[in-house]
Amino acid sequence: MKNKLTRKLILYFSLTLLLFSVVIGIAFSTLFSKQTVTIHTEEMTRRATVIAETLNDYFTEEETTNDSSSSMHGMMGSGSSMKMGMGYSSFLKFMDQFAMDDIWIVDENADTITVGHGMHSKEYGELPDNARDVIKKVYTGKTATSDAFSNVIGEPTVTVGVPIKNNNGAVLAVVLLHSAISSVHKEEKQGFLLLFISILIAWIIGLLLSILLSKKFIAPINKMSHFTEELVIENYDESLNIDTNDEIGQLGEKLTILKNRLAKAKFQRENREQAQKNFLSTISHELRTPVTVIRGSLESLNDGLIDQPEKIEQYYQQLLAESIVLERLINDLLELSRLENSEFTITMESVSINDILSDSLRSLRLKSSEKEQQLQLHTSVEQPIIVNGDYGRIRQLFVILIENALKFSPKNAIISVQSKVETDNMIISIHNPGSYISQEEQKKIFQRFHQARSKEQLDGTGLGLAIAKEIAERHHFGLDVSSDKKSGTTFFVRIPLK
Secondary structure: OHHHHHHHHHHHHHHHHHHHHHHHHHHHHHHHHHHHHHHHHHHHHHHHHHHHHHHHHHHHHHHHHOOOOOOHHHHHOOOOOOOOOHHHHHHHHHHHHHHOOEEEEEOOOOOEEEEOOOOOOOOOOOOOOOHHHHHHHHHOOOOEEEOOOHHHHOOOEEEEEEEEEOOOOOEEEEEEEEEEHHHHHHHHHHHHHHHHHHHHHHHHHHHHHHHHHHHHHHHHHHHHHHHHHHHHOOOOOOOOOOOOOOHHHHHHHHHHHHHHHHHHHHHHHHHHHHHHHHHHHHHHHHHHHHHHHHHHHHHHHHOOOOOOHHHHHHHHHHHHHHHHHHHHHHHHHHHHHHHHOOOOOOOOEEEEHHHHHHHHHHHOHHHHHOOOOEEEEEEOOOOOOEEEEOHHHHHHHHHHHHHHHHHOOOOOOEEEEEEEEEOOEEEEEEEEOOOOOOHHHHHHOOOOOOOOOOOOOOOOOOOHHHHHHHHHHHOOOEEEEEEEOOOEEEEEEEEEOO
16 A cells, blocks of 8 residues: 555656656747747847948948939949949858848839848849838838748748938938848757756756655654554554654654553553453352352251251341342442443532531441441531532542441540541541542542452452442542551542632
8 A cells, every 4th residue: 555655646746847847848848939039130120230331331322422412223233243343243242241241232113233142142123112112111210120031032031120321310221131030940949959858957857846745744654554553453552653754743742642542542441351251250250159158048948957046036137138139239339230321320418518518427427336437527518508419429428438447446446537628618527537548449430330349358349439439520529548557548529619
């Protein structure tokens, strides 16, 4: 796949470069052709002007030697040349070489006075009729350009006409400078050849650069492809390093975040699966024990093996105790299942935290007296704290935490319950001095299906703190634990007041 993408990038870049080259070539050829003709015409005009200015002296001198009443046509004579002396002939030959093109000198009637042969060797006859318009325009004192002489020359031609004037500004004759378009095309072909070579070199360089840039562009994508392949097989040990400050770099960062979340989810899943296995094993044992005792006792009573009244009473008491344990275990399982269900709703109403806390302590006074323990309430809150919640569930939360403190505290221990208000929160802490929870155990103590293992744990299902955590989350309360070997363990309930 990565090779296909590299080839596509190179192909697209090359086609784009080729398209630009074709567009630039067409635009350049059009503009260059027009500009070449324009420049060549301007150069012809400059040379024709130089020739005309130089010939002014010859025509002015000849004009002064003739009778003032003679016409310019009489001065020219009836032939196609004038007798101006050897100096004029030598000069004209020089001008013929200087012009590098055909030079014609004609009068107002379009009669040829002199013809030079910069390109051609044949003689010319009468000028074409449409050339008279050019000559008339030049006789008005203007410089003119035309292609009217193409048929006379025998090929497409550019002609520049410049007037020859005397000292008074009167036009005496016209210098016609002809240049074949083929000579201009020779210059264009050289320019086009250079352009083609330049475009070819640029295209080759661009192709090489596209290969290098494509590989550089594809490199981080290849890394991400390999990285995602590792994610598919749940290998989260690979790292992704992409040092680019663009969208690809941002995608790499998001893939890294995804990897971390997947790794965390995998860790939690494995822990949860292991916790579920442990939980099922524990629950199976907890269920099997009372069921076995109840069945054994009932079989003994049913078979008449026990006939002493006091023994029968003991068996009844044992059956009642085991059924209570079994009922509590089932109720905890059902309670946790309901709280974990997002569709299960609880009744939310205005309740007083002070009343719930006092009610919870009052209900556990008798239980604390069994181990001669003391429950002490310390509060700095004078006004009732009213929150929106379920009275029974919040009371269950406090009862679970206080029962947990009584269970893991020694005889004659003092269980301290404190309440205070800090900024926008009410903090309730439940402290017992007789137990210690390690840092590793603190991370798991509120997890679902986790049961803390301790030699002091004499009864219970290990679901109490998981239920308490679910109740706290349903009410948006904070529930944390802190433990120290010297001072003991403290549970904190943080209740937001806004």
